Amino acid sequence: MPAVAVKEPYTLVLREDDDIQNPREDMDNFGTMVCFHSRYNLGDAHEYGEPNDFLLDLVDSTVSDDDILAHVLADKAKSVRLQPNIEDDTWEVLIIYGGEDSWVAADSFDAVQGNEAEVAYSLIESMSDKDLLALAKEHCVILPLYLYDHSGLSMSTGSFIGRAHHAEWDSGQVGWIYAAKDTILAEYGGEALTPEHIEKAEALLNGEVSYYDAYLRGECYGFQLYEHGAEVDSCWGFIGSPDELRADIEDHLPEECAGMMEALDFNITDTAIKDLLYEQEQTAINALEGEYDMSNTEKAAALDFTARAYPFSEPKGNTLGMASLTIGGGFAINNIRIMNSEKGPFVAMPSAKDKEGNFKDICFPTTKEGRVQMNQVIMDAYNEALLGKEQTAQRPSAAEKLNDAKKEAAKAPKEPKAAKGSKAKADPGIE
Numbered sequence: 001m002p003a004v005a006v007k008e009p010y011t012l013v014l015r016e017d018d019d020i021q022n023p024r025e026d027m028d029n030f031g032t033m034v035c036f037h038s039r040y041n042l043g044d045a046h047e048y049g050e051p052n053d054f055l056l057d058l059v060d061s062t063v064s065d066d067d068i069l070a071h072v073l074a075d076k077a078k079s080v081r082l083q084p085n086i087e088d089d090t091w092e093v094l095i096i097y098g099g100e101d102s103w104v105a106a107d108s109f110d111a112v113q114g115n116e117a118e119v120a121y122s123l124i125e126s127m128s129d130k131d132l133l134a135l136a137k138e139h140c141v142i143l144p145l146y147l148y149d150h151s152g153l154s155m156s157t158g159s160f161i162g163r164a165h166h167a168e169w170d171s172g173q174v175g176w177i178y179a180a181k182d183t184i185l186a187e188y189g190g191e192a193l194t195p196e197h198i199e200k201a202e203a204l205l206n207g208e209v210s211y212y213d214a215y216l217r218g219e220c221y222g223f224q225l226y227e228h229g230a231e232v233d234s235c236w237g238f239i240g241s242p243d244e245l246r247a248d249i250e251d252h253l254p255e256e257c258a259g260m261m262e263a264l265d266f267n268i269t270d271t272a273i274k275d276l277l278y279e280q281e282q283t284a285i286n287a288l289e290g291e292y293d294m295s296n297t298e299k300a301a302a303l304d305f306t307a308r309a310y311p312f313s314e315p316k317g318n319t320l321g322m323a324s325l326t327i328g329g330g331f332a333i334n335n336i337r338i339m340n341s342e343k344g345p346f347v348a349m350p351s352a353k354d355k356e357g358n359f360k361d362i363c364f365p366t367t368k369e370g371r372v373q374m375n376q377v378i379m380d381a382y383n384e385a386l387l388g389k390e391q392t393a394q395r396p397s398a399a400e401k402l403n404d405a406k407k408e409a410a411k412a413p414k415e416p417k418a419a420k421g422s423k424a425k426a427d428p429g430i431e
Contacts, residue, residue: 003242003264004273011226011280012253012260013273015358017236020220023212030187031205033212035145035175042147042155043175043212051175055132056124062180063139065120069112071135072123079128082112082119091119095126139193141201142178145209146171153216157209177205214240223249224358225257229281274351274359275318278339282346285371304328305374309338309382320345321385323378333363338382345382347375 003014024033024044033043034054048054059068072082081094081103093107107122109115124132136142148154150170157177160167181193184201214220222236235252238245246261253260304327311321323336337348351359365371 001266002268002270002273003266004268004276005260005263005265006276007257007260007263009228009280009284010254010257010260011229011277012257012264013224013226014221014242014249014261014264015224016218017220017222017238020215020237020239023208023215023239029208030183030201031177031179031208033145033175033177033208035147037147037174040147040153043145043177052129052132054176055129055136058136058140058142058178059124059127059132060121063124063135065116067139068120068123068135069116071138076134077123077127077131079131080106080123080126082123093119093122093126136178140178140180141184141193141198141205142176143202143205143209144173145175145177147174152218155209155213155216157206177209179205211239214244221245221249223252225253226277226280228284229277229279230284270359271317275339275341278346278348279341279343282341282375283343285368285375303370303373305377307378307381309378309385311338311382311386315340321382323347323382325374325378336378338378345379347378 002016005012023029029044034046034048035042036048036051046054048057063071069082071077072080075081079096083092083094084090085092085105085108090108090110091112092105093109094103095106096102097104106126109119109122112119124135127135133142143157146156146159148156148160148164148167148171150164150166154160154164155174160171164171179187179201184193184197185191187204188197188200190197219239219241221238221242223234223238224231225233233252235249238248240248242261242264250258250261306326306329307323309321309323312319318340319337320340321338323338325333325336327333333350335350339346339348349361349364351361353359365374
């Protein structure tokens with residue numbers, strides 16, 4: 001549904017943008033968004049088959065071998081251990097098998113020193129997703145992503161349970177968004193992650209998710225700015241609610257349009273907006289009528305316009321009738337409408353929807369003088385047709401004439417009827 005605000009001589013129209021670009025494909029994002037869903041392509045493009053593939057690659061690419069070894073040797077991982085085997089003087093990677101305290105060897109190495117890369121990868125390959133995530137969080141800022149799929153899609157870094165209808169069944173975690181240490185330091189400076197770095201990075205990641213959420217919910221808009229009914233500016237691709245976009249859109253508008261975003265009326269139809277713009281344009285044209293002498297060829301050459309108009313017996317909405325226009329005796333335009341408004345009738349040229357769904361005139365005068373002359377010719381034809389219709393309505397109908405004739409005939413004297421059997425005989429000389 002469009003919205004409109006008027007601040008003479010400007011009219012601002014806010015419309016939904018159905019051709020918005022995916023912000024995860026066409027923007028330079030701070031975070032990386034990795035999602036897994038059987039029906040929807042969400043977040044950034046990736047080739048991970050399952051969450052474990054992603055978490056394993058994330059740790060392998062962002063955590064050093066020494067940090068992985070130190071993490072495990074400090075018993076921070078709950079699903080894997082690295083310990084020496086005294087019997088054969090080797091180092092074993094142990095994983096839980098069966099019960100909570102049942103550990104078995106998954107891999108072994110003659111020594112850790114000199115084999116750090118192989119040992120580190122064996123450790124993370126044996127880790128649970130929970131342990132991989134905990135290790136990744138020590139070197140990245142990573143937030144969960146939840147999807148709510150109920151009469152539309154919505155995404156958040158917090159669970160929807162308790163704040164959305166049927167979220168217990170219609171929502172769940174679909175992935176993560178993260179920023180690696182190097183990315184954060186490149187953005188904010190410094191040599192090590194600090195609480196301040198983490199706070200800023202989380203705020204930025206949450207902002208990206210909110211922006212993507214608005215895209216998923218279809219809160220995508222563009223505006224058109226009209227002056228005296230004629231479009232003078234437009235801009236598309238705004239993502240967010242109208243309240244959230246207020247400042248961004250007003251930055252694109254002239255200073256004279258300040259406050260128009262706050263005055264938007266959402267209870268209006270496309271037809272009403274179009275009628276409003278035509279009325280404003282007609283008012284501006286009428287105001288200019290006296291400024292142009294159509295006989296002065298130095299300003300504009302008069303065009304050879306002829307018009308025919310067809311008033312409706314009863315108005316159809318705001319439409320009073322139709323008209324056709326011939327230019328120079330050799331070019332005709334049909335489907336011209338005579339429209340009604342609070343300030344009187346005006347001419348509406350044939351129009352068609354553009355790709356944004358907005359109506360645009362498909363033929364029109366290219367000069368103000370030409371428009372004034374065309375409007376005058378069409379309205380003169382309409383008024384003459386309207387007058388002719390009234391005169392026709394005052395004339396007696398054919399049925400009325402026939403009745404009158406019958407009445408006159410009844411008043412005339414009747415001739416006597418011939419007697420029975422007095423028909424003249426045929427001339428015998430003629431056969």
